[in-house]
Amino acid sequence: MIEANSLTKRYGARAAVQDVSFSCAPGTVTGFLGPNGAGKSTTLKMLCGLAHPTSGSSTLLGRPFSQIPNPGRHIGVLIDASAAHSGRRGRETLALSAQLLGVSDSRVDEMLELVGLDKSAAAKRVGQYSLGMRQRLGIAHALLGDPELLILDEPANGLDPEGMRWMRGLLRDFAGRGGTVLLSSHLLHEVEAIADRLIIIADGKIAAEGTRDELVGDKAMTRVRSADDHALRSALRGFAIDVSVADDGALLAEATTEQVGDVALSAGVALRELGSSRAGGLERLFFELTQGADADAPSSDPGTSISAMEASSTLQETVR
């Protein structure tokens, strides 16, 4: 259980996070989505007592983080995988925390095995780790105390496609056993496959939240090209179906592919292309909600421009 109530963090006049409220239920994976600089990490740090909110409060498992006697036994946290002492060996990094938490040393080896860090990798100093290995070590660290709640900031960063598939399975399984997961990402495709619910944050504020279906709405969207778009358009409008024109000239009808096909048949218009564009609906929504925030985000951060580029290219593909 996570409850955030009007969390606000100001740095001088600038609000990094503004009035952010949400909750995460047991058995679910919540994706915290937004461009870099939108306030995701700051929010997660406030949940974990690492940053102090200017106003607002939060509870984890019914208590403020600071009031939990041995939080590592309940809450697994990974805020930044690169935040490990580079001169400490991988296994020792976990063993230290295991000692602090009061879990057995054998748990360390179990977790190393779970995340796929073999003996030779565990014996290396963290400074020699790739980002993907640090990410795995960070996840092992988060799972060390056998928690029922996971808070992960950009856990997919640096993971290869195989690693991402592995993590997706791990988190789904965790939630399947009743655990609560909150993970953040600036890349939609990373979270949409794992998360049950999405919270989209832009410019420090929650721009939208809900399940994927709630966010996209249950309106179906169909892309269609035909031999006579003009006639098809009038025919669709005759059936009270809203039609718009995409950048590349294709029609976008707010109807299912079946409905559009039927209308085309009845109107005697030959179809050239017909497809559901629903898959792109979320991507378009994310792009629309975060577009303004992207411009404000620090331009030195390459992740921002990449996510914007990816979003816009997918948007164009959807429209095309």
Added chain:
Amino acid sequence: MSALASHTIPTEERRPAFSRLVTVELRKMVDTRSGFWLPIGVAAITLITVIISALVHHGHEATLAHLFRNSLMPGSFLLPILGILLVCGEWTQRTTLATFTLVPDRGRVLSAKMAASLVFSVGAFVVCLACSAVFAELVGNAPGGAGGIGIAVLGQGLLFLMTAMLIGVAFGAAILVSAPGIVLYLLLPTIWNALAGAIHSLESVGNWLALGNTWSDLPQGNLSGTQWAQVGTTLALWLVLPMAIGWYRFRTRDVN
């Protein structure tokens, strides 16, 4: 996670014991590459210092008390730096993210670091005493053998090392970044001494507030009441004040 998560925190749950926090802090001091070699380096320099001071007068002044006093010098200089690194290392390497999510009460973390420094100082004291005892026995030919050592010299020597390392912890907590922490620790007392030397009206307060004077006379043993008061005021300025600032900053600063 076990099959059925309770999603509540048992009311009887205890915080990790303070002794465990201290053990973990001591482990952190030596389980990194630099952490492993620094104490060995301090011990080696202490040993070299003892050997040199034992040989330099062909053993004439190599009494145990003399060697012991000299053996404290490297530690009194290097333990504060270890103390600074003990606190700042976590902020610089950003392991505070892990530490504070496991122990949210940061005051306990800082207290554990102070306790760990005291334990470490005792270790350093034992190394100093052992080195000086061995060489006083081997080389010492002063009249009356190697000579005894007063309990006051031993006790004040230990206090000297302990406060030295705590001053480092205090500076570390107040500044929180390794390099500026070390630089300021080295510069501020020097600047103070230079000022006290240059400005006549400051000269009289020098003994009361300069680290180089009465405080470093601690291992001499016989201190007068006034001198103890001077040790107290010096430590108030260089230990208590930065520790108070550090106690506030360490506990309230946002972790990045």
